[in-house]
Amino acid sequence: MLIIGIAGGTGSGKTTVVNQILNELPDDEVCVISQDSYYNATTNLSYEERTKINFDHPKAIDFDLLVKHLTQLKKGEIIEQPVYSFVTHNRTEDTHITHPKKVIIVEGILIFNSKRLRDLFDIKIFVHADADERLIRRTRRDIEERGRDINEVLSRYQNTLKPMHQQFIEPTKNYADIIIPNDRYNTVAVDIVRTVISNKL
Numbered sequence: 001m002l003i004i005g006i007a008g009g010t011g012s013g014k015t016t017v018v019n020q021i022l023n024e025l026p027d028d029e030v031c032v033i034s035q036d037s038y039y040n041a042t043t044n045l046s047y048e049e050r051t052k053i054n055f056d057h058p059k060a061i062d063f064d065l066l067v068k069h070l071t072q073l074k075k076g077e078i079i080e081q082p083v084y085s086f087v088t089h090n091r092t093e094d095t096h097i098t099h100p101k102k103v104i105i106v107e108g109i110l111i112f113n114s115k116r117l118r119d120l121f122d123i124k125i126f127v128h129a130d131a132d133e134r135l136i137r138r139t140r141r142d143i144e145e146r147g148r149d150i151n152e153v154l155s156r157y158q159n160t161l162k163p164m165h166q167q168f169i170e171p172t173k174n175y176a177d178i179i180i181p182n183d184r185y186n187t188v189a190v191d192i193v194r195t196v197i198s199n200k201l
């Protein structure tokens, strides 16, 4: 089994890179775990209280469950990945049954922040895009896909996202084995990662 961690700031293009890697790879050989699925359950909070959570701080993530699930997959066990809603800021009632595969890709902004997780990765990849590019992408995506308005995106960026990125995400680039520059679509880098995976399969 090969476990690949893909980190990088919000809007850097992690999900896009993962999807490009998955294209042309057999479905039954690769599975993806998203750190976003492991935001802490917030059922005990009102919607108003949830909107005030700092989602870019490591404390917002249920790393215990993420490490447990990855360890189970490594042992060949099936897991039930939580399903998260960016609209309600909470886990849904659903779960996603995930089977162990030869290659497991874990992606998320804070995954290199946890030593326990880092130790589980065979390859660590950091996707880099400049802050202005990430903000533009995030603004478009959150308005089009995550039910947000411009004020929400910009105030979250100023109050939590930017400072948390500088404090907790950017420094973890140092742990990466490979850094993918992604201000533009980087097909060469994606091809290299795909080749590494294909060799393993």
Ligand SMILES: Nc1ncnc2c1ncn2[C@@H]1O[C@H](COP(=O)(O)OP(=O)(O)O)[C@@H](O)[C@H]1O
Residues within 6 Å of the ligand: 008, 009, 010, 011, 012, 013, 014, 015, 016, 017, 137, 138, 140, 141, 182, 183, 184, 185, 186
């Ligand atoms: N290299 C790129 N150039 C332009 N737009 C991109 C690029 N990579 C991703 N995007 C777009 O930016 C937005 C955020 O990308 P996404 O992959 O969701 O980032 P992340 O998972 O790192 O938050 C998406 O709308 C995506 O289509």
Ligand SMILES: Nc1ccn([C@@H]2O[C@H](COP(=O)(O)O)[C@@H](O)[C@H]2O)c(=O)n1
Residues within 6 Å of the ligand: 009, 010, 011, 014, 015, 036, 039, 055, 056, 085, 086, 088, 089, 090, 108, 109, 156, 161
């Ligand atoms: N309820 C939530 C939870 C998280 N976020 C933001 O998502 C970003 C991480 O996801 P990416 O796909 O962009 O890597 C993170 O920056 C959180 O601010 C949110 O807006 N709402």
